[in-house]
Amino acid sequence: MKIIVTGSEGFIGKALCRELRNRGVDVVGIDRVCGTEAADIWHILAGGGIDAVIHLAAQTSVFNDDREQILNDNILTFISVADACTAYGVRLVYASSSTANPCNTTSMYGISKHFDEQYASIYCKNAIGVRLHNVYGPNPRKGTLLNILMNSEEVTLYNGGLNTRCFTYIDDAVEGLICAIVCKEKLINVVNPQVCTVKEFAEEVSKHNGVKLKCVGEKREFDNPYQDVNVTLFCPLLNYTPFSKGITKVFDYAEESEER
Structure with a gap:
């Protein structure tokens, strides 16, 4: 197979491209940091030979208040x-989010992901959305909870640390995206069913690095105390x-990287 991956240099994109190549897939990576934009797929698809597009490129933070940037990206x-995939009859797998579930939407980011799901359902019949839930793993993105916990001496947990999430390991997210290529559904969940508090x-x-935790009752704007999982999907x-x-895998990977 030959697959385009947008956002190929991102946290999930790198892991996905690596796994696809391990399985013998010819991967065409598109990423802004490499000087290519997701909209460039029009030119690539015009040449034929592409079996699927996995669209990951996006602004990914619920705390990003640059609405124009989120609107554009x-x-x-x-x-x-989506229009390019429709025009050339190519399968589209796109990353959605737990925040696209209306009861979880607290920000422009969630609004954008919900819009994408609705647009694809009407205008891109060969698309499948993958709602990813709190993906984490080695080399976590800057600004994410795990990145902060791994690079701070003390971390403040808001709402008493009682916000609940379904933290999904990167390998599981990657496997879910690959499964989606041949799935007949229009929208699916890829989510660790184990619910835990922040x-x-x-x-x-903290068991691994001794980071100190400070729980405060304050709640942050755009933060959602509980993320509902749509079990009908x-x-x-x-x-x-x-x-x-x-x-444990994250810290094992970090130790191995230091040894290398």
Whole structure:
């Protein structure tokens, strides 16, 4: 197979491209940091020979208040990618988010992902959306909870650390995206069914690096105390990694990298 991956240099994109290549797939990576934009797929698809597009490129933070940036990168670019796949009859797999579930939407980011799901359902019949839930793993993105926990001496946990999440390990997210290529659904969940609090997750990290945790009652704007999982959506039956095991993998990887 030959597959285009947008956002190929991102946290999930790198892991996905590596796994696809390990499986013998010819991967065409597109990423802004390499000087290519997701909208460039029009030119690539015009040449033929592409079996699928996996669209990951996007602004990814619920705390990003640059609405114009999110409009451009998450909505207008998505429309261009979806229209290109429709025009050339190419399968589209796109990354959605737990925040696209209306009861979880607290920000422009969530709004953009919900829009993408609605647009694809009407205008891109050969598309499947993958709702990813709190993906973490080695070399976490800057600004994410795990990155902060791994690079700070003390971390403040808001709402008493009681916000609940379904932390999904990167390998499981990658496997779910690959499964979606041949899935007949229009929208699926890829989510670790193990629900835990942010405090429980942080305490597990602290066991490895001793980071100090400070719980405060204050709640942050755009933060959601509880993320609902739409159980009516199909969820691939993967061997989802418990968060304690996933965190151990993260630190094992970090130690191996230092040794190399």
